[in-house]
Each structure stands twice: as C-alpha cells, then as structure tokens.
Amino acid sequence: MAESVERLQQRVEELERELAQERSRRALGGGDGGGGRARIEKMSPEVVDSNPYSRLMALKRMGIVSDYELLLFDYDKVELANMNRLFFQPHQAGLSKVQAAEHTLRNINPDVLFEVHNYNITTVENFEHFMNRISNGGLEEGKPVDLVLSCVDNFEARMTINTACNELGQTWMESGVSENAVSGHIQLIIPGESACFACAPPLVVAANIDEKTLKREGVCAASLPTTMGVVAGILVQNVLKFLLNFGTVSFYLGYNAMQDFFPTMSMKPNPQCDDRNCRKQQEEYKKKVAALPTQEVVQEEEEIIHDDNEWGIELVSEVSEEELKNSSGPIPDLPEGITVAYTVPQKQEDSVPEVTVEDSGESLEDLMAKMKNM
Numbered sequence: 001m002a003e004s005v006e007r008l009q010q011r012v013e014e015l016e017r018e019l020a021q022e023r024s025r026r027a028l029g030g031g032d033g034g035g036g037r038a039r040i041e042k043m044s045p046e047v048v049d050s051n052p053y054s055r056l057m058a059l060k061r062m063g064i065v066s067d068y069e070l071l072l073f074d075y076d077k078v079e080l081a082n083m084n085r086l087f088f089q090p091h092q093a094g095l096s097k098v099q100a101a102e103h104t105l106r107n108i109n110p111d112v113l114f115e116v117h118n119y120n121i122t123t124v125e126n127f128e129h130f131m132n133r134i135s136n137g138g139l140e141e142g143k144p145v146d147l148v149l150s151c152v153d154n155f156e157a158r159m160t161i162n163t164a165c166n167e168l169g170q171t172w173m174e175s176g177v178s179e180n181a182v183s184g185h186i187q188l189i190i191p192g193e194s195a196c197f198a199c200a201p202p203l204v205v206a207a208n209i210d211e212k213t214l215k216r217e218g219v220c221a222a223s224l225p226t227t228m229g230v231v232a233g234i235l236v237q238n239v240l241k242f243l244l245n246f247g248t249v250s251f252y253l254g255y256n257a258m259q260d261f262f263p264t265m266s267m268k269p270n271p272q273c274d275d276r277n278c279r280k281q282q283e284e285y286k287k288k289v290a291a292l293p294t295q296e297v298v299q300e301e302e303e304i305i306h307d308d309n310e311w312g313i314e315l316v317s318e319v320s321e322e323e324l325k326n327s328s329g330p331i332p333d334l335p336e337g338i339t340v341a342y343t344v345p346q347k348q349e350d351s352v353p354e355v356t357v358e359d360s361g362e363s364l365e366d367l368m369a370k371m372k373n374m
C-alpha cells in the first residue's frame, strides 16, 4: 500500500514536470510534439529528402515493416551522469527514463506507437504485468510481441526476462557491456533451441558472488558511449535481420574493444538447466524437429553405358579402392553439423628415407677445435 502511494506520488510529480515542459514548449511556439512533425498515415516510397522514410524505403526490396511498436520497461530516472549516452538531455533530468525516451523518440518519429512502463520488472506484482504485456502487447492487441530486447545492467533483471521468456516461449535478445566498458555482447535466445541465460550461468553466479557487493554506493561502473553505441548498433542490426529476414542472424556476437575482436558462436541449451520451463521448451523443440518432414537426399548413381563402343574404351577410376582407403587420414573430432571436406593423405612410410642423427658425444669446444683444424 505504502509502495503504491509512493509510486502514485512519483507519477504525479512526473506528470506535473511533463506538463510544465509541454507548456514551455508551446509558449516557444513548438506546437504539436515540440517542434516535431505531424503523423504520417502511410509510408511513402517517394525518394525525396522531405520524406522521412525515403532512406528506409530504399531497402524495400528486402521487405520492410510498415508499422512499428515499442514497449519500454525501465524504472530508473534520468540523471546528469546519463548524458554521456548522448540520448538523454539535461532538461530531462529527473524524468523517468522511459518517459524521456518516449518524448525524444516520439518527437523524432510520431508514427511509432509507444507504451512505457516505469517500474521494476523483478517484483512479483510487476512481473505478472510484464508477462502479460509480452504475451498480449503485440501490434494487434492480444497477440504476443515479436521480440523482447534486454538492455539491462544487472543479473537479476536478466534472469527475470529469461524466466518470463522461457515460460512464454518468447524469443528475445540479450545485450550487455562489461563493467570496465571495453567489451560487450549480444545474444539471441530462442527458448528450447538455443542456450537460455540460465543454461550457462555467467561468472557472477558461477563464483557465487553477491551482486550487491559489485554495485556499491559511490563505486560506479565505467561507461563509454562508444562501446554502448557499437553494442547497441550490433543489437539493432541483428534485430532487423531477424525481423526482416535477411542475412545471418547471430546467436552470440561478442565485441572486444581493446583488440577489435568479434567472436561469434552458438550454444545449445543445457538439458540440466535450472529453469524447468527451459527444459520443457527443449522437449517441445525436439518434438517439433522430429515432426518435420525429413529431406532425404537420394543420389542415383548413373551408370554410363556406351552402346556403340567400337574402340573398346573402358572407363577406369584413377583412384583404386585401396588408394582411397589409404588417403583417408585421421578424421578430427568435430562438433555436430561439421564434416571434413577432404582428408590428408597418409604418409607412405616405406618411401620416406630414415634420417638419423647420431650423437657423437663431443662437446661444443671439441667441435669448434675440429672446425678450426679443417
């Protein structure tokens, strides 16, 4: 009860601040949306500089989305320390991050529909609501969202998103930047198909470190807007590839800013994952794969018959069975799905002359003395 009263008070304060800002913008003649543009009902494919979609429409051949919707969840407030993200503005200090983000984004593009939730998703009550919006908050109300993006800075919030998405079977993308701000990663998680966040516990959990000890008052994590920008760019690029169906969508892509190293990999889910819904999704995925029609590749060997072979020419393979057997060297242990393209021929031991170096037992001094006498 006390918590909800406090939240209502915060909300009233936010609304008052928002109203004051809106009034000052209107007084300055900003008009609708604070100097922004009016909504566009339909995207125009016209390639003119006055069309805000002309650059996107150039990608039309790839298939472009006609409508967007963003649901934003966050409980933080904008602080002056956040200005280095180059997204929030000083006058937004004190506003909730979701509200400030909505203002900025709506001003840039009023055609996008936003729904913002200024709360902590890790509390029981909010978690229920969060789950509900994921499963019903799609563009068409009642339908699930296409994708959930995680851009959070703590383990607890990631685990909460993981729990929700495993239960709902919701595909999501996780992203993060290290505390020293020089490395980051993005990860695509398809419940049951790829490793979930709980399948491979990160260091914080594996080493059993209390996360609260990592975030101490006055001791703040570093933040480089450039690293953030690169990771955010990689994340959104992967989102576009996933939603618009082009290119190869990365399951995991790391970024090491010190060496400019971008490791990629994909991880299978852990059958012993702590999350029971992850294990359930794995079973369902297996069933789904088993039900798919198997594509059998039938290779018909064509026998070459020469009806009219007046010169008696015979086709003989240049490589005998024996030679083929000998050429198949040791096959390395490879992960599933990868096979060798060719093998290294085995060494023909009898053809290699044996070279032996006899140890004469002479010391270096003796050898030097011999050479001088030569």
Ligand SMILES: [Zn+2]
Residues within 6 Å of the ligand: 195, 196, 197, 198, 199, 200, 269, 270, 273, 274, 275, 278, 279
């Ligand atoms: Zn898992």
